[in-house]
Amino acid sequence: MDNSRVPQEKTGVLAWAAANVSRLVISLFVPVVTFIVLWQGFLFLRDSNAPQVVIVIVSILWGVGGVAMLYFITNYLVESLPQAWMHRLQPFVFVGPALAILAWFLAIPTLRTLWLSFFGPRSANFVGLDNYIFAFTDRVMLETFRNNLLWMVFGTFFCVSFGLLIAVLADKSPYEKVYKAIIFMPMAISFVGAGVIWRFVYAYLGEGVGIEEIGLINAIVVAMGGQAQPWLLLPPWNNFFLIAIMVWLQTGYSMVILSSAIKGIPEEIIEAARVDGANEFQVFFQIMIPSIQTILVAVSTTVLIFSLKLFDIVRVMTGGNYGTNVIANEFYLQQFTYSNTGRGAAIAIVLLVAVIPVMIYNLRSFSERKAF
Amino acid sequence: MAVHTSPRKKLSRFLIEMTLILISIIWILPTLGVLITSVRNSQDIFSSGWWSVLPHKAWVETGEFRLDENVDVDGPITIGKVTATFEELRQGVEDGNKKYIWFGNKRTRLIKVQEQQWQFFYNNYTTENYQNVMTGREVRFKDASGAEIVRQGSNLSGAFLNSIAVTIPATIIPILIAAFAAYAFAWMNFPGRKVFFIIVVALLVVPLQIALIPILQDYTRLGLTGTYLAIWLAHTGFGLPLAVYLLFNYIGTLPRETLEAAFIDGASHFTIFFRLILPLSVPALASFAIFQFLWVWNDYLVALVFLGDQNRVLTYALAAMVGEKGQDWHLLTAGAFISMILPLTVFFALQRYFVRGLMAGSVKG
Numbered sequence: 008m009d010n011s012r013v014p015q016e017k018t019g020v021l022a023w024a025a026a027n028v029s030r031l032v033i034s035l036f037v038p039v040v041t042f043i044v045l046w047q048g049f050l051f052l053r054d055s056n057a058p059q060v061v062i063v064i065v066s067i068l069w070g071v072g073g074v075a076m077l078y079f080i081t082n083y084l085v086e087s088l089p090q091a092w093m094h095r096l097q098p099f100v101f102v103g104p105a106l107a108i109l110a111w112f113l114a115i116p117t118l119r120t121l122w123l124s125f126f127g128p129r130s131a132n133f134v135g136l137d138n139y140i141f142a143f144t145d146r147v148m149l150e151t152f153r154n155n156l157l158w159m160v161f162g163t164f165f166c167v168s169f170g171l172l173i174a175v176l177a178d179k180s181p182y183e184k185v186y187k188a189i190i191f192m193p194m195a196i197s198f199v200g201a202g203v204i205w206r207f208v209y210a211y212l213g214e215g216v217g218i219e220e221i222g223l224i225n226a227i228v229v230a231m232g233g234q235a236q237p238w239l240l241l242p243p244w245n246n247f248f249l250i251a252i253m254v255w256l257q258t259g260y261s262m263v264i265l266s267s268a269i270k271g272i273p274e275e276i277i278e279a280a281r282v283d284g285a286n287e288f289q290v291f292f293q294i295m296i297p298s299i300q301t302i303l304v305a306v307s308t309t310v311l312i313f314s315l316k317l318f319d320i321v322r323v324m325t326g327g328n329y330g331t332n333v334i335a336n337e338f339y340l341q342q343f344t345y346s347n348t349g350r351g352a353a354i355a356i357v358l359l360v361a362v363i364p365v366m367i368y369n370l371r372s373f374s375e376r377k378a379f
Numbered sequence: 380m381a382v383h384t385s386p387r388k389k390l391s392r393f394l395i396e397m398t399l400i401l402i403s404i405i406w407i408l409p410t411l412g413v414l415i416t417s418v419r420n421s422q423d424i425f426s427s428g429w430w431s432v433l434p435h436k437a438w439v440e441t442g443e444f445r446l447d448e449n450v451d452v453d454g455p456i457t458i459g460k461v462t463a464t465f466e467e468l469r470q471g472v473e474d475g476n477k478k479y480i481w482f483g484n485k486r487t488r489l490i491k492v493q494e495q496q497w498q499f500f501y502n503n504y505t506t507e508n509y510q511n512v513m514t515g516r517e518v519r520f521k522d523a524s525g526a527e528i529v530r531q532g533s534n535l536s537g538a539f540l541n542s543i544a545v546t547i548p549a550t551i552i553p554i555l556i557a558a559f560a561a562y563a564f565a566w567m568n569f570p571g572r573k574v575f576f577i578i579v580v581a582l583l584v585v586p587l588q589i590a591l592i593p594i595l596q597d598y599t600r601l602g603l604t605g606t607y608l609a610i611w612l613a614h615t616g617f618g619l620p621l622a623v624y625l626l627f628n629y630i631g632t633l634p635r636e637t638l639e640a641a642f643i644d645g646a647s648h649f650t651i652f653f654r655l656i657l658p659l660s661v662p663a664l665a666s667f668a669i670f671q672f673l674w675v676w677n678d679y680l681v682a683l684v685f686l687g688d689q690n691r692v693l694t695y696a697l698a699a700m701v702g703e704k705g706q707d708w709h710l711l712t713a714g715a716f717i718s719m720i721l722p723l724t725v726f727f728a729l730q731r732y733f734v735r736g737l738m739a740g741s742v743k744g
Contacts, residue, residue: 053606059537063544066607070548074555082649097648098569105560105619106575111597112616113582116590123592173402176395188730189403192410195726196719197677199694203701203715204409207416207708221428221708223412255406263734287391316586319679323698335680338588343684348592355588362584373580 027087034084041080045073077104117359124352128345138353148354151334157246158253158314158333165254166310167303170261174269175291177262187266191259198256202323205252211237242330249331252320257313261306268299308365315361334358417712420503421520424709431498438478438493446488458490508713512700520709530704535717538696542676542721544607545692549614549675550668556615557622557667558630558660562652564623565631566638576627582620590616591684598685605689613685614675622667625736629663630656666736669729676722693718 048069055062081100085093127134142148173190177183193201210222212235220226225235239245272295280294296303318335321327327336334354342351415429423431431437446456455462458479463472468481468490478493511518515534521527563569564576594613595604603609633656641651657664679694686692691699697714704710726733 049608052608059540063540066544067547070607070611071551071555074552078555078559086647086649098563098567098572101559101563101567101648101652102569102575105556105623108556108612108616109579109582109619112590112594112613113585113620114578116593117585119593120589169402173399176399179392179395180399182396182399186399186403188727190406191730192723192726193406195673195677195722196410197679197694197697197722199679199698199701200677200715200718203697203711204413206701206705207413207712208409210708219427221424223408223428223430226428226430255409260737263737267734267738312584316588319694322679323701335586335588339680342592352592355586355592358586359589362586365584366581369580369583370577373577 030087034087037083038080041076045069045076048073120352120355123348124356126349128347128349130348134349138349139356141350142353142357147332147337148334150330151332151337154246154331154333155315155317157243158250158317159311161247162250162253162257162314162317163307163310165250166257167261167265167307169254169258170263170306171265171303173258173262174266175295178266178269187259187262190262193256194259196256198319199323201252201256202320205255206239206324209238209248211235213237239325239331240329245325245329245331249320249324252324253314253317257310261310264302264306265299268302269295272298308368312362312365316358413712413715416708417508417716418504418506419508419709420505421508421709423503435498436495437498439496439498440491441494442492443482444490444492446490448488450488452485452488508709509717512710512714512717518710520707528707530707530710533696533700533704533710533714534691535693535696535714538691538693539717541690542692542694542718545610545614545682545686545690546672546675548607549611549618550671552611553615553618553622553671554626554664554668557619557626558657558664559652560619560623561626561630562648562656564627565633567648579620579623583624585620587617587681591680595684605686607690610682610685613681614671614678617681618671618674622671625667626660626663629660633659662732662735665729665732669725669733670736672725673722673733 048065052062052066052069057065078100082097085096085100088096123130124138125133125135127137173186177186180186196204207221208223209225210220211225212218212220212222220229220235224238229235238248276298277290277294280290285293316335317333318339321331321333321336322339325331327333327340334357338351338354338358341347341354412429415432416424419429419432446452450456452465455464456468458468458472459474459477461472461474461479463479465481465485468479471478471480471493476495478495480491480493481487482489482491507520511520512533513536514532515537516532517529518532519527519529564572590613594616598604598609637655637659638651641655646654677694679698682692682695683698686695688695697711697718700707700711700714
């Protein structure tokens with residue numbers, strides 16, 4: 008395609024432009040009109056007092072239509088250029104918006120956050136490594152590290168082992184689909200929604216005359232002769248009650264992935280082991296686990312990263328109080344509650360550094376695949 | 380292989396089913412509790428657990444009487460066949476199948492009589508809780524002791540519409556942009572192609588916290604904070620690496636001959652993209668679309684930072700409810716259920732595609 012360039016075309020961009028004045032005018036006119044239409048849409052959405060339904064519909068059309076229109080217009084412009092220029096520029100019409108957005112929203116912010124992390128609360132004075140000293144020595148931060156470690160160790164362990172257990176058991180059941188759908192369902196629920204669901208499970212009404220506990224856990228405890236407890240206010244155990252929520256939410260993920268990995272193990276290998284007299288436990292530990300090792304590691308890594316960045320559950324359940332603070336919540340507090348941009352930025356960098364090994368692993372396995 | 384099932388095998392089958400049923404029950408109970416609570420009468424919610432809608436034996440009030448004026452309330456009090464102090468009576472004293480409970484303080488002298496009866500059906504279901512959270516106006520309800528409470532409504536119907544206005548474009552826009560980019564990476568030649576793609580792979584796991592501070596600064600400068608555009612762009616940015624990566628993996632494996640035939644027919648890249656590539660990529664597009672839809676609908680952090688109280692979405696409104704009305708379970712449960720309806724529907728309708736997307740993608744930032 009690219010070698011279709013003809014030598015004469017290189018010389019005459021100006022001559023070509025002169026010969027195509029009308030096309031040039033249209034080429035300028037079209038983007039201007041597009042811009043005006045989109046700008047009017049933006050002003051309407053920002054200032055209008057129309058009923059909400061109308062605004063919602065207009066905004067969806069404006070947003071989706073606007074992006075599609077921008078592609079059509081830029082492509083139209085590029086295709087009306089001389090062949091050589093068209094071939095040179097068209098790939099950037101396709102890939103340019105994606106690269107621009109990635110640069111604006113991820114690549115450059117990483118550097119800007121790194122820069123901000125060396126400055127004080129209002130980004131005015133240079134403080135050197137002070138924010139990092141805070142991030143690694145402050146009592147509050149050390150508590151978040153401890154809690155994140157709990158999340159990463161216990162959260163990941165229970166998510167993956169429950170997922171594996173259910174995947175293996177369900178594989179032998181005729182009602183596999185039903186069980187899997189039930190375990191998988193919480194994946195569709197937001198962390199905030201899950202927060203409400205589990206606050207209700209842990210609900211505590213307190214002592215008093217004629218009070219009947221309406222929280223499931225406390226009702227069970229009372230029915231078994233125990234004393235109702237405010238579960239979320241009991242450090243350090245409350246961390247585990249919060250981790251239970253993540254296990255509830257994320258076990259479905261590991262179950263689905265591991266289940267398809269198990270189904271991928273050739274039946275003959277397992278049958279051969281059984282014929283040789285291996286019992287089900289030996290089959291599980293000596294055949295299944297080694298065959299799905301790679302996927303097991305991948306799933307664990309995903310859940311691990313997930314528990315490292317966990318925010319919503321803690322935010323909604325305890326706000327990080329009562330010894331349940333985590334890194335991402337402290338980031339939010341520093342940045343948006345205490346307005347300490349420097350410290351917030353330093354905590355974000357700490358999170359980034361923690362995932363760099365995974366990033367390197369991803370890059371290495373990508374270059375090994377030779378997809379390019 | 381043995382054709383007949385031995386008793387041992389039967390037993391192990393039974394144990395497997397039992398384990399799975401037990402786990403499933405544990406998994407479903409929390410959601411079931413919220414669903415049931417959300418349709419119960421608000422006053423009942425405060426006085427009994429949601430499981431009381433199941434058939435059970437309960438104390439039912441059958442009558443009341445006042446103690447005689449000359450009974451000494453400070454000493455032992457005899458009612459029927461039992462004798463108890465005031466404190467014990469306040470807790471309730473059982474007499475055979477009857478139970479006496481002192482109502483109020485010592486001066487009321489009011490005793491309520493309860494009897495145990497089977498309750499098979501709970502018939503106090505209501506949709507009032509849903510109406511009360513949907514509206515933005517004041518709502519009134521009664522607590523356990525019957526006192527009237529007034530609350531500002533949470534206007535979840537508005538939040539629901541906002542969530543739709545945020546989620547639909549924030550799902551479609553990144554797909555469109557990523558599909559264009561994936562096509563370019565797979566089928567076009569341009570300088571920096573490989574380097575750019577390596578950057579995309581590197582950005583896959585970058586935590587989005589890293590971007591929040593600088594982007595918020597930009598938005599404040601541009602006057603975009605709180606607008607739909609701001610949150611669409613943010614979700615597009617955070618979703619793009621995964622989208623480009625997934626779609627590249629798919630579009631790159633489409634058969635080369637199909638495209639070449641189209642080129643020979645004189646079709647441009649743009650035409651091929653819209654006429655050929657997009658229709659062929661529907662499974663991959665659907666996988667990512669569900670992924671992104673659930674992610675955006677359920678997102679709290681990005682909405683909290685970039686939208687805040689302007690254009691509140693459901694997660695934000697629900698989290699605010701937890702803060703303001705942490706004990707109003709009839710409102711909270713109804714609110715939680717409203718926030719779950721759409722993602723659950725999408726999820727169960729398109730589960731197949733979602734699972735496929737999960738398999739293909741590894742980690743999202």
